[in-house]
Amino acid sequence: MKIERILCCATSAIALMYSSGALAQATTAPQTADTPAEQAGIEPAGAEAGDDGREIIVTGSRIRRDGFDQPTPTTVLGxxxxxxxARANIQQVLNDQPQFRATVTPQVSNGNTSTGTAPVDLRGLGINRTLTLVNGRRFxxxxxxxxxxxxLIxxxxxxxxxxxxxxxxxxxxGVVNLILKDDLQGVTVGAQSGISSRGDGMRYGFDASFGTKFAGGNGHFMIGGEYLKDEGIFDRNSRRNLGSxxxxxxxxxxxxxxxxxxxxDxxxxxISRDGLITTGVLAGQNFGSDGVLRPFRGGTPLGxxxxxxxMIGGADGVGLYDDVSASTPFDRLNIYGRASYDLGGATIWVDGTxxxxxSNARFLTDFIVPPLTISATNPFLSAAVRNQLAAAGETSFTLGRMFSDVxxxxxxxxxxxxxxxxxxxxxxxxxxxxxxxxxxxxHENERLENSRIDANFTNALDAVSSGGKIVCAINADAITTNDDPACRPLNPFGRYNASAEAVDYVTGxxxxxxxxKLDSVAAEIQGDLFSLWAGPVTLVVGGEARWSSISSTRNADAVAGIFSLPVYTSxxxxxxxxxEAFTEVSFPVIDAEGVAKVELNGAARYSDYSNSGGIWSWKAGGTARLFNDLLLRVTRSRDIRSPDINELFSVRNINVGALVDQDSAGRVAIPxxxxxxxxxxxxxxxxxxxxPEVSKGWTAGITYSPSFFRGFSLAVDYYDVNINGAITTLTASSLTLACSKGNTAACNSIIRNPTTQTVETVFSNSQNIASFSTRGVxxxxxxxxxxxxxSSSMGGTLRMRALATYIDSFIFDTGVTRVDSAGSVGDATANGVPKWRGTxxxxxxxxxVGFDARVRYVDGGLYNRALTTLxxxxxxxxxxxxxxxxxxxMDRFTLFGNVNNVFDAPPPITTAGNPHYDIVGTYFTAGVRVKF
Structure with a gap:
């Protein structure tokens, strides 16, 4: 569907919509004192100060002016x-909004080391391409x-x-700016608890805050904190479509x-959980937890x-994700304090957080344990099994087992x-x-517990009888040179039969x-330079500097490389x-009252990085308000993302090995x-x-606030983003293929012998070789x-609001592959995004009293458009x-309750965790808040 048709249809398709407690819009028309927003106690967006004199930060622009309509689209969530x-954190609140992709959440990041983090991902372009601020500051x-x-938001x-x-x-x-409360008065205490309709996913939390003025009202102090614990959901099979x-x-x-x-399924x-024999006279026999053999209850074989x-199904079947939580548990504690003092003409402040x-959750059962060769005389086998093997003349058999206990x-x-x-x-x-x-x-402390120590596991499996005891074979002979006094034999037959000493020996x-660490300093000044025929020219100039550092170390066992599935490798x-130095200017062009008001806006920033040198970013745009009701706006920008410390400084590894050169055209005949x-x-x-990555972006849109329909506002904005030099990694062979397709950055990563043209060295570390492009409405x-x-007899306010995003294309080009993943919504689809999302x-x-009803819509699509055989x-x-x-x-107590996913809509079939669809199901939350 063409963008033009969507823009045309969108304005006629939307009827009555919903507004937040802080009416969203740097997109709204200037409001008069008798507008519904003010009658309802809603602060017009773009205002410079509230009724109490507090400054309102307007994120879409550095310029703050009463009633200023920004050229850059900005949505306010109140x-x-x-x-x-009743979400567990602000990340989950934002992920409900259609502009965000839930890339990392407790339901998606189970089984990886991002568990316990809560980033947001605007447009699905990656969490490192969304800037988050607190009170307009980096944190x-x-x-x-x-x-x-x-x-406290x-x-x-x-x-x-x-x-x-x-x-x-x-x-x-884009930018997400979290603006914290700074004018709390009195004491507020709250508590809440939640649980799913299946009796799991328990969550509870507490919060409290205190604020007071001092020094005759010139000073203000506040402090607040909250604690929340989410126990997670452990049984994946309790949810439809979430099995393996x-x-x-x-x-x-x-x-x-x-x-x-x-x-x-x-x-x-x-393999099985207790151990499946796959060779010899006992093939097809499965150990029970008591160590006794019985027939394997398999499913439909595939192959x-x-x-x-x-295989599909099978009572003794086990899948990779069977032991991974559906939603990982986590808890968080936050404390924020702020003190400010009005000196008269200036306010000084200090805050601390x-x-x-x-998070402590099941990760994965070690899935790379190979088929095990077990001696027919293993003393952990029953006498009956040893006799059967001896009668058949077999000295060993192969055992397949998922060690979900050990x-x-x-x-x-x-x-x-x-x-x-x-x-x-x-x-x-x-x-x-x-x-x-x-x-x-x-300060982060990450531990992957119960990791298999490869050598110890091999030693412990090789068990023999010696002196009436079961011991490790390497310790059975007193003159053995490689004996390990710490070795304890491991019983691999049936669950929960391994001794605690053996488990301690084979895992670590x-x-x-x-x-x-981050140090940041910034300063800016804003003012009207002079006035023209259409109004004052406003200028902002400022500077900023940041110092970032990271240091990570591993424990001795990780450094030694003793684990079969290493996670921390360097x-x-x-x-x-x-x-940095930056400036922004607004330039009024036309101010014909009631007819047209046109303003131009421009911004520029020069950034000097210690590792890569200087680079410019800029923005140019403008707004045109026609007949008070209609606002047209457009921006063109050049944006950047500097590489993060991990991309820059993670330890360089060297490997010497074979390579297949996929850029051999024209070289075969060279001697x-x-x-x-x-x-x-x-x-x-x-x-x-x-x-730094460089992005070129367009936005163009309209906002409409008709004077004949008081209280209604509509905004439709088109966006087009193209990122060049995106940072990614490719294998050495893939880099040669990318070079053959004309990717200059890939070619620069390959060093060839100047005479024979044979590849000698390849830099397959992080490179500026990829590109993103996306557009939508x-x-x-x-x-x-x-x-x-x-009716004059009716009280209260009715608010309606709708947000929707249409993604026309989302293309990631590595130089080797070029994939448009818009409309690919399977859980395993990299960069997949639905075409439509809305609330x-x-x-x-x-x-x-207050009542809320919300409908969230997530479009369907293809599991993966690249899978043409599916x-x-x-x-x-x-x-x-x-x-x-x-x-x-009683004016002090507020009781609240919430039900999410009322009709328990299930997710699609999911191999791991889907970032687009709800996998929890119906969820209930209730709480109370008391204010003194």
């Missing part, structure tokens, strides 16, 4: 969005929103367009029928042979964030200024300790700094050329020579209706209904 769904949390106290401003000129690196997809699904051949033995099917066909790699997030790994992590800042905001005549300094640190802990240490050299030096890991509409308009809500609120490639759309209510009792 009280209603923050409370809807050391670097997009981990578990460090931000949800209960006043509002969230989301800039859905490139904003590097205003805010610096990382704002390629997989893509399998429809006719696995056919040489011509290559069709495949996404199927539930796909298990291994050659040739008695024990193929896969502490955040802690922990080798079930756990990921245990603790992340702590400390940050302090101080600053000043003030006036110098007609100029306003602000400055701040902050220092923050994150991989650990990594990481410290990240230490890391590095730092860089950046110094000495070899297309398959056997001793190519390949470097992987970090790359200190990386340069954002739609937002809202309506606010004080019911007193309908539609209705809220009623008066002085006593016969059930289509996934249907999902619609979710959420309901909430709040009741005020």
């Amino acid at each position: 009280d209603v969005e923050l409370r809807q769904g 050391v949390g670097d997009n981990n929103l578990n460090f931000v106290p949800t209960g 006043e509002q969230v401003q989301v800039v859905t367009g490139g904003a590097s000129a205003a805010w610096g690196s990382g704002a390629v997809a 699904a997989g893509i399998v051949r429809v006719n696995p033995t056919s040489l011509t029928d290559l069709s495949t099917r996404l199927t539930r 796909v298990n291994y066909g050659n 040739a042979g008695a024990f193929p790699g896969q 502490y955040g802690r997030s922990t 080798l079930s790994m756990r990921f245990n992590t603790k992340r702590e964030n400390w940050e302090g800042a101080f600053g000043i905001n003030g006036d110098l005549g007609k100029f306003k200024y602000r400055a701040h300094y902050s220092h923050g640190e994150i 802990t991989q650990q990594q300790l990481t410290t990240t 230490d890391l240490k590095g730092s860089f700094n950046v110094k 000495g050329y070899n297309a398959t050299p056997q001793a190519v030096t390949t470097y992987s890991g970090g790359n200190p020579d990386l340069v 954002d739609i937002e509409a809202s309506y606010v209706l004080p019911l007193s308009r309908v 539609l809500g209705l809220t009623y609120q008066d002085n006593i 016969v059930n490639n289509k996934i249907a759309s999902r619609t979710y209904l959420d309901l909430g209510a709040q009741f005020k009792v």
Whole structure:
């Protein structure tokens, strides 16, 4: 469908929509004192100060002016969005909005080391391309929103367009600015608890805050904190479509029928939890937990042979994800304090934050344990089994087992964030200024417990009888040179039969300790330089500097490389700094009252990175308001993302080995050329020579607030983002293929012999070799209706709001492959995004009660458009209904409740965790808040 047709249809397709507690819009028309928004107590977006004189940060622009309409689309999420769904953190609140992709969540990141983090991903362009701010400042949390106290957030401003000129690196997809409350008065205490309709997923939390004025009202102090614990959901099979699904051949033995099917309950066909014998006279026998053999209860085999790699079903079947949580548990603690003092013309402030997030969850059972060769005389076998093997003349057999009791790994992590800042905001005549300094640190302790120690596991499996005891074979002979006194024999037959000593011997802990630091200083001044025929020319100038560093170390066992499934493979240490200068100007062109008001806006930033040098980012745009009701806007921007410390400084690894040169055209006839050299030096890991990614973006849209339909606003914005020099990694052979297709950056990563043209060295570490491009349409509409308009006897306010995003294309080009993943919505599809997402809500609120109803829509599509042989490639759309209510009792007590996914809509068949669809099901939350 063409973008033009969507723009045309969108304005006629949207009817009554919903507004938040802070009416979203830098997109809204200027409002008069009798507008519904003000009658309902809603602050017009873009206002410079609230009724209490507090400054309102406008994220879409550095310029703050009463009623200023920004050229960059900005959506504001207020009280209603923050409370809807009773989400566990602000990340999950944002993931409900259609502009975001839930790339890393407790339901998606189970089984990997991002568990316990809470980043957001605007447009699906990657969490490192979304800049997150707190009160307009960068914070050391670097997009981990578990460090931000949800209960203290006043509002969230989301800039859905490139904003590097205003805010610096990382704002390629946009900016999320979390604005915290700073005027608390009195004491507020709250508690809440939640549980799923299946009796799992228990969650509970507490919060408290205190605020007071001092020094005759010139000073203000506040402190608040919250604790939340989410116990997670352990049993994947308690949810429909969440078992060990997989893509399998429809006719696995056919040489011509290559069709495949996404199927539930796909298990291994050659292993079991207790141990399956796959060779010899006892083939097909399965050990019970008591060590006694019985026939293996298998399913439908997929492939040739008695024990193929896969089967469907089977009572004794086990799949890779059977022991992975459906939703990983986590808890978080946040404390925020702030003190400010009005000096008269200037306000000084200081604040401090502490955040802690922990997670202790099942990771994966070691899935790379090979088929085991077991001696027929293993003393852990019963006498009857040993006799059967001896009678058949067999000296050994092959055992396939998933050691879910012995080798079930756990990921245990603790992340702590400390940050302090101080600053000043003030006036110098007609100029306003602000400055701040902050220092923050994150300390991470990651442990992968119960990891298999390869050599010890081999030793422990080789058990023999000696002196009437079962011992490790390497210890049976006193003169053996490689004996290990610590070795304890491991019983591999049946679950829970291994001794605790043996388990301790064959497993260990991989650990990594990481410290990240960020120092930041910034200052800016804004004022009207002079006035023209259409109004004042406003200028902002400022500077910023940041110093970032990271240091990570591993425990001795991880350094020694003793684990069969190593996760922490290198230490890391590095730092860089950046110094920046920026400016922004608004230039009024036309101000014909009631007819047209046209303003131009431009911004530029020069960033000087210590590792890569200087680079410019800029933005140019404008707005045209016609007849007070219609606003047209457009921006063009050049945005950047600098490489992060991991991409720059992770330890470089060297490998010497064979390579297949896929760029041999024109070289075959060269004397000495070899297309398959056997001793190519390949470097992987970090790359200190990386340069910032560069993005070019367009946004163009309209907002409409008709004077004849008071309280209604509509915004439709088109966006087009193209990122060049995106950082990614390719294998050495893939780099040669990319070079053959004309990728200059890939060619520069390959060093050939100048005479023979044979590849000698390849840099397959992080490289600026890929590109992203995406385009689509954002739609937002809202309506606010004080019911007193309908009847003077009616009280309260009705608010309606809709947000929708259409993604026309989403292309990732590595130089080797070029994939458009818009409309690919399978859980395993890299960069997959639905074509359409939207929310539609209705809220009623008066002085006593409030009711919320929200519909979330996620479009269907293909599991993966690249899988042309998949016969059930289509996934249907999902619609979710959420309901909430709040009741005020005795003016101090507020009771609230919420039900998410009321009709328990199931997810599509999912192999791991889907970022687009709800896998939890119906979920209930209730709580109370008391204010003194």
